[in-house]
Amino acid sequence: MDNRSGESPAQERKSGAAGGVDVILAADHLGNAQEVADGIGPGVKVAETADAVARGDQVVFATWFATTKDLLATYRDQLVGKIVIDPSNNIEPDDAGGVRSLNPDGVSAGQQLSQLLPDGARYVKAFGTLPAEALDATTTDAGATPVLFYATDDKKAGLVVADLISAAGFDPVRAGGIDATGRIEVFGDLHPFGGLDGRLLDRREAERLVKG
Template sequence: MQDAIAGADTVVFAIWLDDMREMIPRVRPLLDGKVVIDPSNPIAFDETGRIVRSLPDGQSAGSVAAALLPGGAHYVKAFGTLAAEVLAANAKRTPQRAALFYATDDEIAAATVERLIRAAGFDAVKAGGLAAAGRIEAPGGDLHQFGFNGEVVDLDQARAAVGSAHP
């Protein structure tokens, strides 16, 4: 893993948030100067198996992950707004491409993730800076697939939703 991170320009931590909390400190020095993409959501399961938030209201997985990174890392929250099977089924959708949201305060991270989102067959829509990360996380985010009642949105719908007030 360390060799892979050392040789990469961009790192995607496609792991549970709790695992990320353990892993990032172990590889932190290797992340300096890298674009770090975080698709995590603050989810856990209660005793009945129901999905619940693993963080207090007002705190996002994005804020937790970003705080673990070295100052020179380029952080972006992306690729976590659609369930994996929905992501696969909607890549390169026609006639209107599906939209994927991202959140970052970093221009380098934004340019990188927009290129990757387009290459994956989606339109990229910035939800805002790191403070907007919670909007694209589940449960509770209004710009997450579940915030749209499972609907996958196109570019126009996504742009309209970003402009609307968070409930």
């Protein structure tokens, strides 16, 4: 599935594959997905979306917000028992060449999407907290491992996602529960296109900012 949350789908999956994580790249058109998979490297499998959802223990919906809503409805029953990872931002281009939020005031994309999951599915916001160019970064300016935030109410699911973040070469830091997802979305105080103003953080600074 194409990523529309500010990251590159190839970079995201390349990081996971390089970390020894089994990756299934899903798409409605397998030819396009296979081309992306070939660019990522060996070990990346391609499947139709329904098959990938059925086979995966963790499912990353790296799609536009509206598309993610549709996918959650389409595959609702198949998501029971799975960890659903959401990197989306509910934004659109504005007339000034930037982007604007489409969220209702005071409500994050994560808060909206998490409500659409069936009972038994476990929601984690992650992998949308860095711009595409930062996904190739291996250290901060000070030489530390860069932090990648995640947010969830389910601490066990969060630990699974934290392992995926570590496998991708980043230092995982929990920003809080679902009520904190807005902090790690675009315009949030813990997002590079928000309060961080493009900065990569190390763990010490990230944990200090999470505590406020």
